[in-house]
Amino acid sequence: MHKRVPDVVNVVNPEDYTMDAEEHVPEDRSEIEGEYKKSLLEVGYDPDGEERSGSFLQLDHSVICSTTVQEGIEVIDSSEALEKYSWLSDYFWRAVAADKDIYTKAVAEKQTGGYFVRAAPGVKSIFPLQTCLFIGKERLSQNVHNIVIVEEGAELHIITGCSTAQDVRSAMHLGVSEFYVKKGATLTYTMIHNWAPEVVVRPRSGIIVGEGGTYINNYILMKPVKDVQMYPVTYCGRNARTMAQTVIHASKDSKVDIGSKVVLEGENSRAELISRSIATDQANVTARGAIVGSAAGVKGHLECIGLMLSNTARIHSVPELEATVEDAELSHEAAVGRISEEEIAYLTARGLSEDEAAGAIVRGFLNVDIKGLPPALGAEVRQMIRMSADAL
């Protein structure tokens, strides 16, 4: 009954998917947003753009909208940006190597959109910027390249959702994302994935955080997917900080290999990685976390916790710590197991039935305090997580 499944997700050839998609035009924006409204809302993209400082929506290969309402914050198609700004080529393939694997190669050879976002020096976003990469065509390969630059002293929140139309079952999403957080700047990046059961997802991200900069990453995956594999790498400069929070609910036959790596290469830089995974049905989760400390005075902590809700699921928790200097302080906490009977008993002693107690514990487990979000967005994200937990 207990199967042994491989750690890594399958290598999938991008050539097996089609690059051909109908072109969509910005004039049809309201029609498109109307048609996919429910799916868009589920990944945090509000077509009305209320309490957002800007919006970027891409359907298949076509950019439907790229608008900002706050001065100093720009969002446009990344290929278009490359033509517009000659200096931008320095930022392409600097945080992620083009020849890293077949997926980055596919994006380098056949890029189909992606966003360029820049916050000018000292600009602080009042509301988050929303971006959404949406697949509406069966068997499509969407190969985006995103560049985010937060200039010195600026502060930017991005909420990004990736999803598919309800009638799409199978597709491929390749996303190269390169983030540059300059001196004293802050970027919070909240990514919500909501895929279909046969979608293959291969994001490849690199983040370079300059002196005294802060990068906060939140990742949320609540719905079944064929497989997702990602392992963003963050490089922290002197006094830089990074925090990553990952909440995964893997169900059905989902294969999920998700983690992140932080290289603390600047003196006194800090990292905190938190990962919570729930596996049900036949889901297969590999939750990775790695911190490398290679400069004096660095501190890092990672927490990797998995909750098993089925005998046919699997969670492999892989916390890794590596120090190359004497003065590094790295620690981790990892645990995988079922819901504790002691916790259930505790809640039944307060009047909950056993089922109610188990539900409350699962909800609580997923209820990671999503850091760095404006309160309204934090409440939205919590609501999404709660809905997913209630469905268990």
Add this chain to the structure above:
Amino acid sequence: MLEIENLNLEVDGRPVLKGLDLIIEKGECHVLLGPNGSGKTSLLLGILGFPRYRVTGGKIVFNGADITNLTTAERVKLGMGIAFQNPPVIRGIRLGEMVNLCRGDKSGEITDETRVLAKELHFTEEFLERDVNAGFSGGEIKRSEILQLMAQDPNFVMLDEPDSGVDIENMELIGGMIGKLLHRRERPSRRIASGLIITHLATITDYVDVDWAHVMLGGRIGCSGNPDQIIRQISEGGYEKCIRECQMS
């Protein structure tokens, strides 16, 4: 209120209570003394009906009804409550929400009622935002357990060592709150709630007036009587001597 008759209890197949009898009347407060491993905590968890604590003989009657086969949740609904000695951390459930749950309110909003109660137990509003028991100090755990009981307001209150590892200042506060939970400030005839308190060093009896004391040994109650007398006998000669003298007289 509570009548336990010839109770035999197993924990994971191991017998821990062997023919235990105990009667607690409405409005009474009893303390349970005894060495480690004598079955005190097992008795409390057995009364509460935790699944690992299996009754293999005898019965538990609560307010006239046989509850031996009821689930914990059903017993709690009938008015039982407990303060644990070492409760587990529950990630993602805030103390404030837990207090709501005790009141039967499943919403996550922390109410004024909760804030007022928390204040009585010297908890700040920020403290209510913390995950239940996560990084709580010994004293904070005791106060948080009592806070949850206050919100639940049961008429049969069990407390597992509310006085262990607590400093004098906290002890006064906790003693006062237990007195309140058990209506000790009322005239005896007006007391509705009853209590059963496990205590190691009997410290709690300096803060809460107690009607009866029982000494447990080897899964049975070996001796019952006036608390002052029993505590004195134990401190002079130990548990076994106390039980021997008690059984001779």
